[in-house]
Amino acid sequence: MPAKPRIRLPQTARIGEVIEVKTLVAHAMEIGNRRGSDGNTIQRLLLHTFEATFAGKEVFRANLHTGTAANPFISFFMKVLGPGEFEFTWTEDGGAKITERQPLNVT
Amino acid sequence: MNSSRKRICAAALVVGLSLTAAAEAQQSGDAIERELETYRSMLKADPWSNPGMLDVDRGEALWKTPAGPKNVSLEGCDLGLGAGKVDGAFARLPRYFADGDRVMDVETRILWCMEKLQGFDRLKLITRPHPAAGMPVRDLGGIATFVASRSNGQPFKAAFTEPREREALALGETLFYRRSGPMDFACSTCHADSGKRIRLQALPVFSKPEEARNSVGQWPAYRVSTAHVMTTQHRIYDCLWQMRLPEVELGSEVSVALISYLVKQAEGGEINVPGIKR
Amino acid sequence: MARDAEMTDRRAVIVGLSAMATSAGWANPAAAQTGPSDIGAVLKTLVGDAVPVEGRIALDLPEIAENGNTVPYAIRVDSPMTDAQYVKAVHLLAPANPLPRVASFFFTPQSGKASVASRMRLAQTQEVLAIAAMSDGTFYMHKRPIKVTVGGCGG
Numbered sequence: 001m002p003a004k005p006r007i008r009l010p011q012t013a014r015i016g017e018v019i020e021v022k023t024l025v026a027h028a029m030e031i032g033n034r035r036g037s038d039g040n041t042i043q044r045l046l047l048h049t050f051e052a053t054f055a056g057k058e059v060f061r062a063n064l065h066t067g068t069a070a071n072p073f074i075s076f077f078m079k080v081l082g083p084g085e086f087e088f089t090w091t092e093d094g095g096a097k098i099t100e101r102q103p104l105n106v107t
Numbered sequence: 108m109n110s111s112r113k114r115i116c117a118a119a120l121v122v123g124l125s126l127t128a129a130a131e132a133q134q135s136g137d138a139i140e141r142e143l144e145t146y147r148s149m150l151k152a153d154p155w156s157n158p159g160m161l162d163v164d165r166g167e168a169l170w171k172t173p174a175g176p177k178n179v180s181l182e183g184c185d186l187g188l189g190a191g192k193v194d195g196a197f198a199r200l201p202r203y204f205a206d207g208d209r210v211m212d213v214e215t216r217i218l219w220c221m222e223k224l225q226g227f228d229r230l231k232l233i234t235r236p237h238p239a240a241g242m243p244v245r246d247l248g249g250i251a252t253f254v255a256s257r258s259n260g261q262p263f264k265a266a267f268t269e270p271r272e273r274e275a276l277a278l279g280e281t282l283f284y285r286r287s288g289p290m291d292f293a294c295s296t297c298h299a300d301s302g303k304r305i306r307l308q309a310l311p312v313f314s315k316p317e318e319a320r321n322s323v324g325q326w327p328a329y330r331v332s333t334a335h336v337m338t339t340q341h342r343i344y345d346c347l348w349q350m351r352l353p354e355v356e357l358g359s360e361v362s363v364a365l366i367s368y369l370v371k372q373a374e375g376g377e378i379n380v381p382g383i384k385r
Numbered sequence: 386m387a388r389d390a391e392m393t394d395r396r397a398v399i400v401g402l403s404a405m406a407t408s409a410g411w412a413n414p415a416a417a418q419t420g421p422s423d424i425g426a427v428l429k430t431l432v433g434d435a436v437p438v439e440g441r442i443a444l445d446l447p448e449i450a451e452n453g454n455t456v457p458y459a460i461r462v463d464s465p466m467t468d469a470q471y472v473k474a475v476h477l478l479a480p481a482n483p484l485p486r487v488a489s490f491f492f493t494p495q496s497g498k499a500s501v502a503s504r505m506r507l508a509q510t511q512e513v514l515a516i517a518a519m520s521d522g523t524f525y526m527h528k529r530p531i532k533v534t535v536g537g538c539g540g
Contacts, residue, residue: 003165008155018497022153026161028241028334031506033483037239059495062503067479067487069455069504070241070334071158076490079466079497139449142532146447149457307451307534331455385452 002026005100007088012105013080021052021060022075025090025098031066047098049091050074054104055084080106139307150331150383159252159329159336159381162244166253169246175225184220186213186254197258198378201367203269210275212366214251214340215358221247233357237341240333247357248338252327255380262375263324267367275360279368282361283313292350294365308385313372320376323369328382336381339366424480431476431489431516437526442475442515444529445502453507453533462499462517462525466492472499474518481511507533 008022025047032044050062050072060076072090083106090098154160170181170193186196187204201212207219222229238244244252267276286293297303299314311322327338337345343362347355355362445459462472471494477487487505499517507513510532517525 003161003168006155006160006164022156024156024158024161026158026165026243028243030241031483034241042241054495057495059493061491062501063489063491065486065488066484067477067482067505067507069331069506071161073156073158073502073504075156075502076492077496077498077500079495081495142447142449143451146449146451146456149445149447150455152457332452334454 005088005090005098007086007100007102009086009102009104012107014107015080015082018077018079019104020075020077021086022073023050023052023088024071024073026071027090027092029064029066029068029070029072044093046093047072047090048093049089051089051091052076052078053087054078055082080104082106140309143307157329157381157383158334159327159383162249162252162329162336163256163381164253165243166246166249166251169250170253175221175227177224177226179224181217181220181224181250183224184217186216193254193257195258195261197255198261198264200265201272201275201363201370202265203271209360210269210271210363210367211358212339212363213254214247214338215363217247217250217254218358236357237338237344238333238335240335242335244327244336244338244341248327248336248341251338251340252336252381255327255378258378259380261378263320263370263373263378265367265370265374267371272367275364275367276371278360279364279366279371282365283368288350288352290351292352294346296350313369316372316374319369319372320374323373324376324378325380325382325384327380328384330384332385339369424478424485427478427485428516432518432524435522435524437516437524439526441525442517442527444513444515444527446513446529446531449532449534450507451534453509455504456507456531456533457502457504458513459500459502460490460515464499464519466494466496466499468494469520471496471520472517473520475499475501476516476518477505478514478516479505479507479511480514482506482508487513507531509533 003026005023005025010019013019027047028045029047030042030045032041034042036042046066047064050064051058052060059078062074064072083104085101085103088100173180182191184190186193187199187202188196197213200216201210203210204216204219211219218229218232221227221232232247236245236247238248267273283294284299286296295314297305297310298312301312303310312318313322326342327336329336340357340362343365344355344357441463443461447456450456458477460475460477462475464470464472466472472492474489474491476489478485479487488503490501492499505513512528512530515527519525
C-alpha cells in the first residue's frame with residue numbers, strides 16, 4: 001500500500017496573502033544507472049512533472065530530472081485571490097499519475 | 108577563459124576532488140563538524156518534510172486496515188498498554204509478554220500480532236525483512252515507525268523489572284562487549300570510546316548514557332543515503348553484517364537483547380522519530 | 386573587472402563548465418541516459434542565444450553535503466512578481482552530475498514569490514548553477530560551490 005502524498009497548507013488564509021504550499025511524495029526516482037542485487041540495471045522511472053492548480057488555474061509547475069532526490073519534496077508560494085481547491089498531480093515516466101486534492105480555507 | 112586557466116581550473120577540480128576527503132580529515136575536526144551541522148540542520152529543519160513521515164502515514168493506514176488470511180486490522184494488537192493502545196507503547200518497550208512468553212521489542216511484537224492476529228506466515232515476514240537501498244521500508248517496519256512516532260516527546264522508560272527483561276538486558280550488555288567473528292569486533296570496538304569515527308561519521312558512544320540518550324531516540328530514522336527508513340532491528344542487523352557476524356534474525360533473542368541494552372542506556376532520553384540522517 | 390567580463394560571456398561560461406564536465410569524466414555518459422548530457426547543449430535549450438547575467442538569485446545550500454543522495458536547497462529570485470514583471474522559470478543544474486538537470490520550476494504572476502525549496506542529488510563536489518528566466522526575456526544566473534563527502538557506515 002503506497003503512502004498518500006503529504007500536503008501542507010495553512011489552516012486559513014486571507015485574500016491577498018501569499019501562502020506557502022509544501023508537498024512530499026513517496027517515489028524512488030530511479031535514474032536508470034543503478035544496479036539491483038541481481039546485477040541488472042534498474043530501469044529509469046522518474047516523476048517527471050509536478051503540477052499545482054488552484055480553482056482550476058495552474059499556479060505552479062515543476063519538471064523534475066535525474067538530479068532530483070528520491071521522495072521529492074517541493075515547496076512553493078501562491079497569492080490567494082479567492083476561495084478554491086488545490087489539485088496536485090505528479091506524472092511518472094510512462095504516464096501514470098498521482099493526484100491529490102485539498103481545499104484552502106479562505107476567510 | 109584562456110586555455111592555461113582552463114587547464115588550471117580543470118586540474119584544480121580533479122585535485123580538489125581527490126584531496127577533498129584527505130584534506131577534510133587533516134582539517135580541524137571541529138570545522139568540518141560545523142559545516143556538516145548546516146547540512147544536518149537543513150534536513151531536520153522541517154520535521155513535516157522528513158520523507159520518513161510518508162512511512163508513518165503508511166504504517167498508520169496498515170495498522171487500521173484489515174489484512175492477512177484472517178482479514179483483521181492490528182487494532183486488536185496489545186503493545187503492552189492494552190489492545191489497540193498505541194500512544195506511549197514504544198516508550199515502554201522492550202518488555203516481557205506473557206502470551207508469547209518472551210521479551211519483545213516493537214518490531215518483534217508487531218511481527219507477533221501480524222502472525223497471531225492476522226494469520227500472516229511468520230517465515231515470510233522474517234525472510235529478507237529489510238529494504239534494499241532505494242526501496243521503501245516494508246510493511247512491518249512501516250507499522251513500527253508509526254507506532255514509535257506515537258511515543259514522540261516521551262522519554263525511554265522501559266521498566267526491566269520482570270526477570271526475563273533483566274535477563275535480556277544482561278545478555279545485551281554481554282553481547283555489546285563480547286568480541287567475536289572473523290574481525291574480532293564487539294559493538295564496543297566502535298561504540299565505547301570517544302573520538303572514534305568511520306571516515307567522516309562520528310560514532311555515538313553507547314556505553315555513555317548521555318550519548319545514548321541523544322542517539323537512540325532518533326531510530327527508526329530516514330537515511331538519505333539509502334532513501335528509506337531504517338528501523339532499529341535493521342540498524343542492528345546492518346551493524347552485525349558489517350562486523351562480519353552471522354545474520355541476525357528479525358525478532359531474535361540477540362536482537363531484542365541488544366535493543367534492550369541500548370534502550371536502557373538511553374533511559375530518560377527523548378524519543379523523536381523518524382530521525383533523518385545520512 | 387576581468388572576472389565579470391568572463392561571467393557575462395556565455396561562451397566562457399559554457400567552456401568553463403564543459404571543462405569541469407570533461408575533467409569529471411561525465412562528458413560522454415552511458416547510452417542508457419536520455420536528454421542532452423552536454424552542459425552546453427542544456428544551456429542552449431534553456432536560454433537559446435541569450436547571455437545570463439549574474440545576480441538576482443539567492444541559493445540556500447549547505448557548504449558540505451554529508452551525503453550527495455539528498456541535498457536540501459532553496460532558490461529565491463528577486464522580482465516584484467506582477468503581471469508586467471515576473472519570473473517565468475528557474476532552472477537548477479548540477480554540471481558534474483551524469484545528467485546536469487536537477488529541476489525546472491515555472492511560476493505565474495499569482496505565485497506571489499519566486500521562491501522554491503526542494504532536494505537534489507549530487508554525484509560529487511561541484512558548483513551548482515541556477516538560471517532564472519524573466520517575463521521580459523532576460524536571464525539571470527548564480528553559482529554556488531558545494532562539497533560532497535562520503536560518510537561512514539551510517540548512524
